Amino acid sequence: MAELRTRLRQATAALHEQVDAAYSGFALDQPDDYRRFLRAHGRVLGATEIALERAGVAELLDDWPRRARRHALLADLAELGCPAPAPLQTPRINDLASCWGVAYVLEGSRLGGRVLARRIRQADPTAPVRYLEHGDVARLWPAFLARLEQTAPDCAWAPMLAAAEATFGVFTAAAAIERNYDYS
Template identity: 75%
Template sequence: MAELRARLRQATSPLHDQVDAAFSEFSLEQPDDYRRFLRAHSRVLSAAEIALERAGFAALLDDWPMRVRRHALYADLVEMDCPLPTALSLPLSDFASCWGVAYVLEGSRLGGRVLARRIRQANPTAPVRYLEHGDVARLWPAFLTRLEQDAASCAWEPMLAAAERTFVLFAEAAALEHDCEYG
């Protein structure tokens, strides 16, 4: 049942590891690093969600409105008096590539609750709407079911290329924010 998920996970594992390494350099207990972390995520998440909406992906995933996180992320950044960054570019050519991008986005929410707890221990008033967004216990399994049912007939190459591109964008966004200074 989880054949497509396993293929995507195996094929993107090296890039996933690179992204994890890039984001582990942010000390989320430090407000400036947390801002940079959120800004890096915003650069990719905003571009990806908007691109998915423009491609009509919401018609394939009927619970899309519950999955959209960019507004929670924007609210966290605004609360931290942090300017919204420019979104990176993520063009989508077909539904196969939409599934690849969505796979990365949905997977990215899995560690959010753990990170939110860590941040709240250091700063109980830190905004964590983005990291706590959605019912992960329901959204992730529901997404995987839809991925296996609806994306299995899609072309593999564009799906994989889009997933890889999304991971690369997350790594690039982290690198952009590592060097930023905010007051």
């Protein structure tokens, strides 16, 4: 049987591409678009992290406090003079399987952060990038995958996949809202 991460990556590949396409529409070297990008993430991240915590993610990932990024995101938004956006409805997290599915998407979302932060800093060296630079990705992602492979294979596949799919969907919806929101 394929590794769980491989199954998740293959099963959600089309949704991952939709998220990438939705966020590639933001010109991060433009201050307004960077704010919209952060607001889109803010519509998903904070409420989803809280939902994960209520569902017991700290039991699955004992280093969860180091992984949570909502405070870094809120600090970046505040520095840019943006209030926290209204959150979208979080994916349902009913069991450990769905907890793993949501966590898979959130943890994977940090992978490109360093590259994006460098691009943003080239355009504006003073831009706040705490959220994008949060955590030691070189350790957090491999540790997450190891934990996923050790602990989650006994979890039911259907709710894990459904939770991952729903999380990708919320990120896509948040990007669309921010791209189309009229701030004038």
